[in-house]
Amino acid sequence: MAAGRRVAISDVAARAGVSPTTVSHVLSGRRPVSEATRARVRSVMDELGWAPNEVARSLRTQRTRTIALIVPDITNPFYPSVARGLLDVVSEPGYQVLIGNTDGEPRAERDLVARMVTRSVDAMVFAGYYSKAADVAPAVAAGIPVVLMGGRKAAPGIDVLSSDDLAAGELATRYLIERGYRRIGFITGPAGDGPPADRVLGYRRALGSAPRGLIVREEFSRAGGTAGMRKLLDLAHPPRAVLCTNDMVAIGALDAVRDRGLRVPDDVAVMGFDDIEAAALVSPALTTVSGDPREQGRSVGRVLLGRLEGTAPSRPQRILFAPSVVRRDSA
Amino acid sequence: MAAGRRVAISDVAARAGVSPTTVSHVLSGRRPVSEATRARVRSVMDELGWAPNEVARSLRTQRTRTIALIVPDITNPFYPSVARGLLDVVSEPGYQVLIGNTDGEPRAERDLVARMVTRSVDAMVFAGYYSKAADVAPAVAAGIPVVLMGGRKAAPGIDVLSSDDLAAGELATRYLIERGYRRIGFITGPAGDGPPADRVLGYRRALGSAPRGLIVREEFSRAGGTAGMRKLLDLAHPPRAVLCTNDMVAIGALDAVRDRGLRVPDDVAVMGFDDIEAAALVSPALTTVSGDPREQGRSVGRVLLGRLEGTAPSRPQRILFAPSVVRRDSA
DNA sequence: CTGAAAGCGCTTACAG
DNA sequence: CTGAAAGCGCTTACAG
Numbered sequence: 001m002a003a004g005r006r007v008a009i010s011d012v013a014a015r016a017g018v019s020p021t022t023v024s025h026v027l028s029g030r031r032p033v034s035e036a037t038r039a040r041v042r043s044v045m046d047e048l049g050w051a052p053n054e055v056a057r058s059l060r061t062q063r064t065r066t067i068a069l070i071v072p073d074i075t076n077p078f079y080p081s082v083a084r085g086l087l088d089v090v091s092e093p094g095y096q097v098l099i100g101n102t103d104g105e106p107r108a109e110r111d112l113v114a115r116m117v118t119r120s121v122d123a124m125v126f127a128g129y130y131s132k133a134a135d136v137a138p139a140v141a142a143g144i145p146v147v148l149m150g151g152r153k154a155a156p157g158i159d160v161l162s163s164d165d166l167a168a169g170e171l172a173t174r175y176l177i178e179r180g181y182r183r184i185g186f187i188t189g190p191a192g193d194g195p196p197a198d199r200v201l202g203y204r205r206a207l208g209s210a211p212r213g214l215i216v217r218e219e220f221s222r223a224g225g226t227a228g229m230r231k232l233l234d235l236a237h238p239p240r241a242v243l244c245t246n247d248m249v250a251i252g253a254l255d256a257v258r259d260r261g262l263r264v265p266d267d268v269a270v271m272g273f274d275d276i277e278a279a280a281l282v283s284p285a286l287t288t289v290s291g292d293p294r295e296q297g298r299s300v301g302r303v304l305l306g307r308l309e310g311t312a313p314s315r316p317q318r319i320l321f322a323p324s325v326v327r328r329d330s331a
Numbered sequence: 332m333a334a335g336r337r338v339a340i341s342d343v344a345a346r347a348g349v350s351p352t353t354v355s356h357v358l359s360g361r362r363p364v365s366e367a368t369r370a371r372v373r374s375v376m377d378e379l380g381w382a383p384n385e386v387a388r389s390l391r392t393q394r395t396r397t398i399a400l401i402v403p404d405i406t407n408p409f410y411p412s413v414a415r416g417l418l419d420v421v422s423e424p425g426y427q428v429l430i431g432n433t434d435g436e437p438r439a440e441r442d443l444v445a446r447m448v449t450r451s452v453d454a455m456v457f458a459g460y461y462s463k464a465a466d467v468a469p470a471v472a473a474g475i476p477v478v479l480m481g482g483r484k485a486a487p488g489i490d491v492l493s494s495d496d497l498a499a500g501e502l503a504t505r506y507l508i509e510r511g512y513r514r515i516g517f518i519t520g521p522a523g524d525g526p527p528a529d530r531v532l533g534y535r536r537a538l539g540s541a542p543r544g545l546i547v548r549e550e551f552s553r554a555g556g557t558a559g560m561r562k563l564l565d566l567a568h569p570p571r572a573v574l575c576t577n578d579m580v581a582i583g584a585l586d587a588v589r590d591r592g593l594r595v596p597d598d599v600a601v602m603g604f605d606d607i608e609a610a611a612l613v614s615p616a617l618t619t620v621s622g623d624p625r626e627q628g629r630s631v632g633r634v635l636l637g638r639l640e641g642t643a644p645s646r647p648q649r650i651l652f653a654p655s656v657v658r659r660d661s662a
Numbered sequence: 663c664t665g666a667a668a669g670c671g672c673t674t675a676c677a678g
Numbered sequence: 679c680t681g682a683a684a685g686c687g688c689t690t691a692c693a694g
Contacts, residue, residue, distance in 0.1 A: 006473070008671055019681045024673060034679060054450040055395060056671030058386045059686045066429075075415050075625075077608070080405045087405075087432050096450065098397075099430050101418050119385040119427065142337070222612070251612050258614065277408070278609035281553070281582050283589065294406075339687055350665045355689060365663060387687030390670050 007048045016044040027052065058120065067304065068116040068124040070100040070109070077276055078293045079127065082149070085297020086125065090305065095122070104128065109135055117142045123304045125149060130194060133158050145307035147300050150195075154316035159303050161319045163291035165195040168323035169202020169243075172271055172289045175325050176241045177206065181269060184211070185239035187228035187249055189220040196220070196245045199273060203243060214239055218249070225252025226259075233260060233268070240268060241331060247272035247279045247288055254282060254330070269331035284329035291321050338381045347375040358383065389451065398635065399447040399455040401431040401440070408607055409624045410458065413480070416628020417456065424636065426453070435459065440466055448473045454635045456480060461525060464489055476638035478631050481526075485647035490634050492650045494622035496526040499654035500533020500574075503602055503620045506656050507572045508537065512600060515542065516570035518559035518580055520551040527551070527576045530604060534574060545570055549580070556583025557590075564591060564599070571599060572662060578603035578610045578619055585613060585661070600662035615660035622652050 013020045018037060025031045026041045033041070044050075058064045067090055071079040086097060098121060100112040109128070116124055117138050124139050127149035136146045140157040147159040154160045176184050186203050189196050200215065216231050218224035225244055232238055233256065244250035250272030257264050264270050264284050272279060275290035299319065344351045349368060356362050357372045364372070375381075389395040398421055402410040417428060429452060431443040440459070447455060448469050457467050458480035467477045471488040478490040485491045507515050517534050520527050531546065547562050549555035556575055563569055564587065575581035581603030588595050595601050595615050603610060606621035630650065 006671090009673095010671080020672080021674085021681055022679090025680090028673085030674090032679060037679080051445070051449045052673095053390075053671055055386060055389045056686090057673075059384075059390050059670090059688085060672050060674085062686070064386060073415075074411045074418075075408075077406075077408060077411075080408075080411045083430065084404075084406050084432060087430075091432075096429050096431070096446070098427050099414065099418075100427070101415060101422075114382070115427070118382050248612075255614070276608070278612040281579075281609040282613055283586070337687090340689095341687080351688080352665055352690085353663090356664090359689085361690090363663060368663085383689095384687055387670090388689075390672085391687080391689050393670070 006053070007050045009050070009052065012041065012044050012048055012050050015048065016041045062120070063122055064120050065095050066098055066119070066121045067095050068098045068100060068112075068119075068121040069127075070102060070112050070116070070124065071127045072102050072104040072129060074099065074101050078274070081293035082127065082297035082300070085294035085299070086301045087297075088294070089298050089301030093305065102128070106135075113138055117144065122308055123147075125300050125304065145304060147303055149296070149300065154318040156316060159307070159317045159319070161296065161300055161303065161317075162321065163195065163296070164320035164322055165198035166202040166205070167320070168273060168289045168291065169199035170206045171202070171323055171325060172199075172243050172273070173203045173206035176243070176269065176271065176331065179241075179269070179331070181239075181241040183214065183237065183239040183241070185214040185216065185232045185242035186211075186245075187216050187218060187225060187232070187242060187253060188245040189224070189249075190217055199243075199245060220245065220249065222248050222252035222255070225249035225254075226256040227252075229253035229256035229268075229270075233257070233262075238268070241265075242268060242270055244270065244272045247274045247276045247286060250286055250288070250330075251278065251282055254284075254286070264330050271331040275326050279326070280328065287328045287331040288326050289323045290326050291323050296321055337384070338379045340381070340383065343372065343375050343379055343381050346379065347372045393451070394453055395451050396426050397429055397450070397452045398426050399429045399431060399443075399450075399452040400458075401433060401443050401447070401455065402458045403433050403435040403460060405430065405432050409605070412624035413458065413628035413631070416625040416630070417632045418628075419625070420629050420632030421636065433459070444469055448475065453639055454478075456631050456635065476635060478634055480627070480631065485649040487647060490638070490648045490650070492627065492631055492634065492648075493652065494526065494627070495651035495653055496529035497533040497536070498651070499604060499620045499622065500530035500535075501537045502533070502654055502656060503530075503574055503604070504534045504537035507574070507600065507602065507662065510572075510600075510662070512570075512572040514545065514568065514570040514572070516545040516547065516563045516573035517542075517576075518547050518549060518556055518563070518573060518584060519576040520555070520580075521548055530574075530576060551577065551580060553579050553583035553586070556580035556585075557587040558583075560584035560587035560599075560601075564588070564593075569599070572596075573599060573601055575601065575603045578605045578607045578617060581617055581619070581661075582609065582613055585615075585617070595661050602662040606657050610657070611659065618659045618662040619657050620654045621657050622654050627652055 009020045013023045026033050026038045102108040124146040126136050131148045131151035133155040151160045216228045218228040272288040275288045279286040279288050340351045344354045357364050357369045433439040455470050455477040462479045462482035464486040470477050482491045547559045549559040603619040606619045610617040610619050
């Protein structure tokens with residue numbers, strides 16, 4: 001299939017009767033080349049169908065124009081959206097993205113980070129459920145700019161971009177309050193920290209007073225949502241609105257309301273977080289709070305591009321993404 | 332940040348008092364190295380934290396251990412699953428995947444294919460809504476093995492793997508027939524070819540006789556499904572079961588049934604294709620036909636690996652993926 | 663069991 | 679305006 005040797009810059013040079021140096025310069029425009037020479041070289045390039053070998057170029061320039069994107073599960077719709085946003089901004093300047101899937105396994109994470117360093121990626125975005133600076137230490141040591149998504153704090157050489165879950169919890173709660181709800185329940189997961197805990201924190205903050213017995217802990221799943229909603233509905237004074245830690249849990253909560261022969265939002269309003277695709281498709285369509293993952297990806301791309309262009313070796317950033325309410329029918 | 336020059340194989344060699352040749356050989360195991368030397372080199376590698384520079388290695392070996400995955404929209408959940416399946420099989424042998432998003436635009440497609448060739452990817456998977464051999468010609472010309480997903484026919488240097496949509500249409504229809512349905516409707520999209528047309532073809536084939544007036548054409552959308560179902564329900568003899576060209580259309584059909592105060596599946600059974608995430612989450616949960624995208628990705632990976640190992644320069648393959656019914660509550 | 667040397671295909675000081 | 683040469687960091691014939 002491969003018709004012998006690939007054509008190289010030396011072939012173009014020979015055929016055009018110039019040196020490789022000149023060919024390189026007509027390509028880059030980094031130094032003047034006479035009009036005549038330029039035209040001749042150009043036409044030989046076309047004739048031979050030559051394009052510079054990126055690998056050779058990378059070895060020489062020490063830049064690969066490659067960005068590593070390491071995620072726990074590319075199948076979780078949040079990450080493809082992030083990838084899309086990242087591509088939106090880095091494709092134009094010529095970067096490509098190398099994808100890695102870790103399943104959240106520390107071993108796979110270490111392996112992937114190491115391999116990406118070995119491949120001399122120009123930058124790295126590392127997303128994890130609980131990302132820490134230690135996870136990307138080898139990349140930082142190699143001088144590769146990295147942004148951590150979903151982490152808690154910036155560190156030397158590491159920018160951190162995360163959803164503002166506290167703000168999200170607060171926003172959702174205030175949205176409900178503005179619509180006249182006073183007794184608002186919350187179905188969350190097992191105790192712990194991270195995004196779920198922050199969402200509850202925001203809820204408490206918006207409410208001012210700590211709601212008594214209105215926070216229920218279940219699994220992070222549809223079944224968990226169903227169980228949680230049942231408990232809330234069985235209360236002497238059930239809440240008139242309930243916040244669910246994510247959309248999947250909210251969908252489970254919807255199931256429970258339907259099973260009881262009640263109506264959403266007339267009998268209970270239900271609200272989720274994340275805005276997964278299904279949120280718009282269930283019935284009633286779910287009102288939820290979104291962190292706009294594609295925009296997060298774009299933002300990550302911009303930060304990285306800034307680091308790559310080295311415009312001011314500024315101190316590590318921590319950016320929190322403002323959430324917004326996606327208003328639909330369930331609340 | 333970068334602490335000066337990266338450590339290279341020559342640094343390891345110097346420090347271990349051997350030649351780079353030997354260091355390379357202890358790494359590759361391609362020729363015997365004395366026990367003592369090997370131990371010394373190994374310990375210097377650890378001490379210096381050296382790992383071979385993949386870029387230099389690629390330039391020398393002419394292999395990048397990189398596979399390009401070019402898709403129309405990484406945000407369409409089918410593709411992340413394919414990506415996952417691909418990673419499942421190619422990660423172990425050390426390949427990484429470079430992702431490209433085309434939005435189905437011919438210009439972007441051409442650009443990406445060209446760039447990937449320039450980067451010397453070892454293999455390419457190109458997925459499009461209507462993939463053609465011409466789209467990947469530059470890769471084939473460069474001797475890069477490519478598999479086309481969603482294309483119609485194999486060609487020299489190109490393997491084609493697609494969902495078997497005809498079988499899917501047939502399977503869905505037979506499933507319904509076995510459950511006692513006789514009048515079966517079909518909501519499809521505007522006339523054309525490709526997967527939707529094949530699904531209808533399979534339906535006709537399973538039915539034997541051409542159903543009169545039970546095929547309805549609408550947009551490929553939720554609204555299209557709603558409109559289509561309304562038409563079907565307005566018939567003098569409405570069908571008792573309806574197949575929808577994809578899950579989104581089926582979800583729209585569900586909306587229409589609900590609006591009429593009818594019940595699924597008691598009054599009408601509804602079935603979709605693709606098994607998108609939302610299929611399991613709507614109510615009633617949608618019975619659908621799946622092409623198992625992750626398995627498709629794995630299969631693509633295996634085909635590519637076979638080509639890369641060059642085990643038998645076999646003729647181009649065309650593989651059709653057998654669909655299966657995902658039985659839930661709507662039919 | 664080990665090493666010197668060539669070469670993969672570029673870009674970029676250096677020199678004119 | 680142009681070219682010769684070095685060098686990025688490896689691997690692999692070739693030689694001993």
